[in-house]
Amino acid sequence: MFKPSWDLERSQSVERHTLTVLVDNEPGVLARVVGLFSARGFNIDSLTVSETEHDRHRSRITIVTVATPKVLAQIKLQLERLVPVHRVHDLTAEGESLERELALIKVAGKGENRVETLRLAEAFRANVVDASIDSFVFEITGRPSKVEQFISLMQPLGLVEVVRTGLTAISRGKEGM
Amino acid sequence: MAEQMTGAEMVIQALVDQGVEHIFGYPGGAVLPIYDAIFQNDKVEHILVRHEQGATHAAEGYARSTGKCGVVLVTSGPGATNAVTGLTDALLDSIPMVCITGQVPTPLIGSDAFQECDTVGITRNCTKHNYLVKSVEDLPRILHEAFYVATSGRPGPVVIDIPKDVQFALGSYANPNITSHPTYKPQMEGELDAIKIAVDMMLKAERPVFYTGGGVINSGDEATKSLREIAELTGFPVTSTLMGLGAYPADGEQWLGMLGMHGTYEANMAMHDCDLMICVGARFDDRITGRIDAFSPNSRKIHIDIDPSSINKNIVVDLPIVGDCSHVLEEMVRLWRSKTNAPRTDDIQPWLQQIDKWREVKSLRYEKSDDVIKPQYAIERLYELTKERDVYITTEVGQHQMWAAQHFHFNQPNRWMTSGGLGTMGYGLPAAVGVQVAHRDALVIDIAGEASVQMTMQEMSTAVQYGLPIKIFILNNEYMGMVRQWQELLHGGRYSNSYSDSLPDFVKMAEAFGAYGIMCDDPKELDDKIMEMIEIDKPVLFDCRVTKEENCLPMIPSGKAHHEMILPDTADIGNIIDEKGKVLV
Ligand SMILES: Cc1ncc(C[n+]2csc(CCOP(=O)(O)OP(=O)(O)O)c2C)c(N)n1
Ligand SMILES: [Mg+2]
Numbered sequence: 001m002f003k004p005s006w007d008l009e010r011s012q013s014v015e016r017h018t019l020t021v022l023v024d025n026e027p028g029v030l031a032r033v034v035g036l037f038s039a040r041g042f043n044i045d046s047l048t049v050s051e052t053e054h055d056r057h058r059s060r061i062t063i064v065t066v067a068t069p070k071v072l073a074q075i076k077l078q079l080e081r082l083v084p085v086h087r088v089h090d091l092t093a094e095g096e097s098l099e100r101e102l103a104l105i106k107v108a109g110k111g112e113n114r115v116e117t118l119r120l121a122e123a124f125r126a127n128v129v130d131a132s133i134d135s136f137v138f139e140i141t142g143r144p145s146k147v148e149q150f151i152s153l154m155q156p157l158g159l160v161e162v163v164r165t166g167l168t169a170i171s172r173g174k175e176g177m
Numbered sequence: 178m179a180e181q182m183t184g185a186e187m188v189i190q191a192l193v194d195q196g197v198e199h200i201f202g203y204p205g206g207a208v209l210p211i212y213d214a215i216f217q218n219d220k221v222e223h224i225l226v227r228h229e230q231g232a233t234h235a236a237e238g239y240a241r242s243t244g245k246c247g248v249v250l251v252t253s254g255p256g257a258t259n260a261v262t263g264l265t266d267a268l269l270d271s272i273p274m275v276c277i278t279g280q281v282p283t284p285l286i287g288s289d290a291f292q293e294c295d296t297v298g299i300t301r302n303c304t305k306h307n308y309l310v311k312s313v314e315d316l317p318r319i320l321h322e323a324f325y326v327a328t329s330g331r332p333g334p335v336v337i338d339i340p341k342d343v344q345f346a347l348g349s350y351a352n353p354n355i356t357s358h359p360t361y362k363p364q365m366e367g368e369l370d371a372i373k374i375a376v377d378m379m380l381k382a383e384r385p386v387f388y389t390g391g392g393v394i395n396s397g398d399e400a401t402k403s404l405r406e407i408a409e410l411t412g413f414p415v416t417s418t419l420m421g422l423g424a425y426p427a428d429g430e431q432w433l434g435m436l437g438m439h440g441t442y443e444a445n446m447a448m449h450d451c452d453l454m455i456c457v458g459a460r461f462d463d464r465i466t467g468r469i470d471a472f473s474p475n476s477r478k479i480h481i482d483i484d485p486s487s488i489n490k491n492i493v494v495d496l497p498i499v500g501d502c503s504h505v506l507e508e509m510v511r512l513w514r515s516k517t518n519a520p521r522t523d524d525i526q527p528w529l530q531q532i533d534k535w536r537e538v539k540s541l542r543y544e545k546s547d548d549v550i551k552p553q554y555a556i557e558r559l560y561e562l563t564k565e566r567d568v569y570i571t572t573e574v575g576q577h578q579m580w581a582a583q584h585f586h587f588n589q590p591n592r593w594m595t596s597g598g599l600g601t602m603g604y605g606l607p608a609a610v611g612v613q614v615a616h617r618d619a620l621v622i623d624i625a626g627e628a629s630v631q632m633t634m635q636e637m638s639t640a641v642q643y644g645l646p647i648k649i650f651i652l653n654n655e656y657m658g659m660v661r662q663w664q665e666l667l668h669g670g671r672y673s674n675s676y677s678d679s680l681p682d683f684v685k686m687a688e689a690f691g692a693y694g695i696m697c698d699d700p701k702e703l704d705d706k707i708m709e710m711i712e713i714d715k716p717v718l719f720d721c722r723v724t725k726e727e728n729c730l731p732m733i734p735s736g737k738a739h740h741e742m743i744l745p746d747t748a749d750i751g752n753i754i755d756e757k758g759k760v761l762v
Pocket of ligand 1: 573574575576577578600601602603625626627628629630652654656657658659660
């Protein structure tokens with residue numbers, strides 16, 4: 001059905017949106033997507049990619065970007081222009097979606113700190129995946145804000161290093177992409 | 178039925194199956210098997226250029242003048258990198274092109290082998306799509322898919338990178354007859370509801386204007402026909418971008434001339450003051466809009482484009498219609514007819530009278546001279562003396578290009594080949610080669626500048642080899658005139674490195690190539706010499722010496738709006754642009 005142009009210039013302020021992109025998993029497809037963002041000056045906050053349908057060689061790419069509504073519309077349309085792209089959905093614009101991230105967090109410390117570290121990990125449902133006399137590696141999954149919060153709590157307790165997968169997301173309800 | 182053949186033979190067979198008659202190329206180690214297959218075939222003629230950039234522009238000229246796909250064949254490494262300018266040019270001007278590049282054998286890829294470069298990496302952002310063929314089994318599909326992608330939807334260049342071992346490998350070939358694609362699905366038909374709303378808006382408009390572009394030409398003859406029809410049915414005035422010239426006839430009464438930076442006063446004022454803008458196959462680029470926040474402030478805008486990403490990219494419009502121009506215009510004609518039979522000429526009289534007042538400004542006027550050849554005069558004479566002929570014009574980039582657009586008149590589509598989006602100096606001469614290959618008996622003229630033409634001059638040799646009697650009409654002002662003009666506008670007339678020093682003797686140069694040279698510096702002799710050029714059945718270099726410091730006007734200076742044009746009688750152009758405008762290009 002025909003939709004008139006929405007008022008794209010209503011807002012100059014930027015919004016954070018999560019896009020999910022279904023692509024053919026062929027060589028260079030990720031480079032195409034990333035190259036598009038850099039060539040057109042779009043911003044990537046987080047990017048995750050993996051093949052999700054092995055028999056059909058299709059991958060899902062999740063991109064978090066920050067842009068004005070006008071630029072967000074452009075990003076979606078430019079992505080759709082790429083030949084190996086099947087579909088692009090703006091999960092943020094389409095309503096509530098589930099967003100998750102995984103992080104592995106290394107914390108070193110002794111004595112009281114160690115006890116406190118474990119107590120907090122339990123509260124955040126972070127799993128201990130490695131331990132030594134004076135260190136832990138925790139695995140935590142959740143919304144990025146939860147991961148963020150856990151990391152900042154670990155800071156004073158002997159945080160050594162963090163690796164994060166970046167965000168992946170899916171829409172709620174029964175409909176697929 | 179599948180046939181056994183080598184990858185190299187598949188390339189030629191696919192070209193034959195696609196109806197390709199000519200390709201432009203240059204050999205090298207990584208494409209020798211394909212050259213061998215060319216040697217053994219008699220259906221596809223190969224035109225040997227002198228530089229791979231020449232091959233790409235020739236293919237563009239060929240494509241733009243015929244509506245077919247241009248085909249290029251180059252070797253790996255430097256062959257591929259030399260093609261990059263033409264690929265980018267074709268991308269920006271939406272020219273259908275398939276460029277086949279040789280690659281080092283698959284086991285050597287990534288080893289910095291001799292003449293290896295990452296062709297798909299380098300060309301990813303300057304093609305519509307590209308392929309690296311890793312196995313001969315994939316080759317038939319990729320070859321045909323490449324043509325489908327290059328020519329359908331918004332056309333563009335596609336690269337197929339074929340490693341040498343794949344060219345030698347045996348496989349089975351059948352034409353897959355591709356007419357659709359699982360992921361790439363251009364929307365051809367415009368939404369009927371939207372077209373209905375457009376027609377309603379057009380029925381009510383008081384100050385309407387059609388703003389048309391290269392998309393109309395790309396869409397084909399049907400689009401041109403429908404554009405002319407809807408213009409006639411409505412009585413609305415029509416302007417066009419540089420790329421769209423010829424779709425609506427320059428002789429037509431409703432024609433306003435070209436719009437944009439060097440467009441006419443009436444076209445730009447109509448754009449600025451209209452209440453309804455109907456954009457057909459154009460993309461609101463910065464040469465057209467001038468200052469974005471002052472662009473056509475009181476109009477509602479309809480945008481017809483086959484590429485959804487063109488919509489709202491630069492200018493937010495009220496009514497987008499995604500679809501092929503020919504389809505959308507045809508529907509528009511049908512719906513208009515169902516509403517009314519009379520054009521709205523009477524209803525919009527005040528607007529048409531206002532436009533006539535703007536026309537009286539005569540923004541293309543220039544000071545005549547009996548002693549020196551004015552560049553505008555040279556184009557006018559060229560037009561007058563060739564207009565009854567079957568003529569195709571290509572250009573280089575600079576002032577001469579804009580004077581050609583302003584003073585040569587195009588009444589048919591596909592007659593005007595110019596580098597619009599990328600503005601590539603060196604485009605015109607090889608493009609003329611490509612046009613002449615497609616139209617052997619036509620008069621093909623490259624309107625050139627003395628600086629630009631030296632960028633791809635070596636293609637004169639190609640023209641001589643294939644007996645292509647192209648005419649290179651050089652407006653020789655001894656300056657990179659457009660650069661000099663901007664230096665006068667913006668940099669206090671300090672002409673840093675824009676003087677064309679040590680110019681060759683173009684007449685002797687022509688002779689050295691085995692072509693024909695003419696020099697003219699006297700307006701009284703100009704007509705005779707142009708006739709001499711036309712009559713000679715050989716490539717000609719015409720060195721037309723024109724006034725050196727002529728400015729190309731009118732002009733919307735950078736950072737200004739449509740109604741702030743510099744008109745021809747402005748004596749001092751040196752203090753018009755403010756600090757903000759200076760940083761723009
Ligand atoms: C490949 C390339 N390099 C540089 C430019 C920048 N440029 C635009 S016009 C121009 C001067 C062209 O001079 P000439 O061909 O003599 O044309 P004129 O403007 O004098 O008519 C230059 C250098 C360009 N457009 N293309
Ligand atoms: Mg010049």
